[in-house]
Amino acid sequence: MFTSLWDFVLCAEILHREKRTYNAIERIITAIVKDRDQRQRDQLLDLTLDDSGKQLSLTDKMLALVDAIEMEGGYEDVSLKARVEMRNPQERSDDLRLLQLIANVAKQLPRSIEHDYFVLIDDLDLHWQGTSLQNAFLAAMFLSIRKMSRESTIKFVASLRKNIYREVTLEERDKFAPYVCEVSWSRDDIKRMSERRMSFALNVAERSVWGRLFPESAFDFIWENTDGMPREVLRLTVMCVEQAIRNGESSVSSDSINLATRTFSESRRDELASLHQFQYPNLGLVLRQFLGQRKEFDCSTLQEVGMKITDLVERNPNLEDLQWATAGFEDPVSLGRPLLDSGFLMLKDGRSAIARQASDDDIQLLDQSKWYAIHPMYHAGLGLDGYNTYS
Structure with missing residues (x-):
């Protein structure tokens, strides 16, 4: 059919x-x-x-x-x-x-x-x-x-x-x-895409996008606060321009960049929760428990979040669909798996290791020795401890 x-x-x-x-x-x-x-x-x-x-x-x-x-x-x-x-x-x-x-x-x-x-x-x-x-x-x-x-x-x-x-x-x-072919884009590829898109939309020279319309270093900041996909980089770039227009600016200031980045981050977090609502009900409520947390942490932070969720469920019977997250109080790894699977968290093999996207095997073999890092795309919206704004 x-x-x-x-x-x-x-x-x-x-x-x-x-x-x-x-x-x-x-x-x-x-x-x-x-x-x-x-x-x-x-x-x-x-x-x-x-x-x-x-x-x-x-x-x-x-x-x-x-x-x-x-x-x-x-x-x-x-x-x-x-x-x-x-x-x-x-x-x-x-x-x-x-x-x-x-x-x-x-x-x-x-x-x-x-x-x-x-x-x-x-x-x-x-x-x-x-x-x-x-x-x-x-x-x-x-x-x-x-x-x-x-x-x-x-x-x-x-x-x-x-x-x-x-x-x-x-x-x-x-x-x-x-x-089947896997498509990927380098940082320079996406920078050129954004130059062409902004040049066409705003009728400015491509060479003027980064350096005159935006500060020269702004692209690096935008790149680091997205998932590196072209549509996300372009989306945040456009949001920065729109914020600058609302602020009456002739070029995009650091204030406009920071405000747009926070708005973008919050909206992407909401979209992530909506995307996985069927598999992980009320994911958005779980993600909000990371407000103000450190960017990187071990299992103890997951345990704390699991405890907060358990308390919320006990006080509010309408949150019964959060049972998948309450187990994190006794078994932090059981909360780590869905947060890695959704892409909210990245995996670190140790405290000083580089954060990376978790594979299916990583998630299946997860244990309490691993460390975690919140994906940079969600830093601004959560106001994480150690997050650096653009200046």
Whole structure:
């Protein structure tokens, strides 16, 4: 079912760009399916349009298909089951023919179009909770784009975080390996990106961004207070400019940089809690227990936080969903694991060791000898002891 959803949406989007009119799209579909299943062909075409004949959005196209075959989601065994009890065998057969028609169109479409297409699929990690249903949805995407990209006319680029890709259950994963590449950016790469972005947005020379619009050393500070990803560096850079505008400044001052960095840090902490709300309920409340703490610490700090959480839960029955964090009082490592997994904490092999992102093996083998460091992106928003503002 999920593969059919991806096939349907991708085909609909490509057809809409290949042939802008309904009649032209109909001719392509008719050429593929010939005289078979004319009713399903017409139904499939109609599912891409609203009542006024305009193209539906991507989400609405998916919902239209789901509604058309009256499917319902189930969490057990990542299955989708039709409401067969309420429907006769002929209706069920119609549903299967519609799905088969979609699969047939997706398979033959690359040989039926005149232009080449490059399809970028992004934001797949949005609202990712790691559920089995989300896993199946992403796995279906890989199967669909692999099928549709066998011909040279259609190529796909799907952007996905590495940890999420590892979680996706893929059949014949080894066959996808040649098409997977890890993308990374150096500090200098991102600095050049920010120069170009600010130059275009503000109509200033690229060479003037760092040194005139911003103090020369401001990029290093911004870099150190993010996770090093381009979108985060650019986001904080823009927030600094917006704060300077609100302050009536002609260039970005240290005050504007510090205020924007604190706001950015607080918002990223809230976003982190929201991202992991399904797996670690009320994570935001746990993170706030680190306000004013040291940047680096051993298990004793986790024990203190676990004790605070336990006290909060005992005084407020509505916080029962924080049981995952209360165990930190007696077993600090049990609190360290989810905070490392979420990316809030980084791992240190000892007090003087360099902090690093924890791997899955690190988290599994965690013991009380390890030290921890709060990720620099969250320093400003938590007002950590030892945090240095920009000056």
